[in-house]
Amino acid sequence: MKTKPLAFWVAAAIALIAQPNAYAISAKYAQQLERSGCTQISEGQGCDIRKTKAENAKAGFVNDAAAPAPKASPAAAKPYAGQWLAKSDSGATVATIRIDAKEHVWVNGKPVKAKRSDGGLAFKSGTISFRIQGDRRLQGEDGWTDSGAGTKGQIVSE
Structure with a gap:
């Protein structure tokens, strides 16, 4: 019985690691998040990915990472x-x-x-x-x- 060389196993391991994650979001979902101003977390809290950033901001959902910090008085x-x-x-x-x-x-x-x-x-x-x-x-x-x-x-x- 022949055994596979070490190089084969190293290449197989690298190929498995380089595989895209199964839990990654789709391109369409990423576009909806971008358009709506929601994050995956804020969506779980009620941010609607079918609405615009302005509509979601009016409802109180603001992506703080994307929005400039307001100057506090x-x-x-x-x-x-x-x-x-x-x-x-x-x-x-x-x-x-x-x-x-x-x-x-x-x-x-x-x-x-x-x-x-x-x-x-x-x-x-x-x-x-x-x-x-x-x-x-x-x-x-x-x-x-x-x-x-x-x-x-x-x-x-x-």
Whole structure:
């Protein structure tokens, strides 16, 4: 029985390695991703490859690798800093909130622990939970909830 020379096995190994991967995307799918501005990851999150980049951007899907980084204004860098008022539906002040540039929070003059959560800053004082949205373009999403009294309301910048 003849054995194959080592050179044959080396050539076979190189040929196997040089084979295209079975999981590579097709040219048509790559074109759809390019046209839509989606990535494989963002498509799994709802980005629609049948739409244009502009339509997907309007829906909130932006390919950060392809888009130039926006210049952040000083206010955007510190969206929470300042004085805030938690208001009831009747307009009465429920709490006064102060947040410094390092995101230290005081509710009615008392320090409370705060953490970033789901695009906002969340903190609690007693039975009242507060949440301030980080994206200042979104209006009406800053609010509070009192789990003890079952009430809620808006938080407004002072």
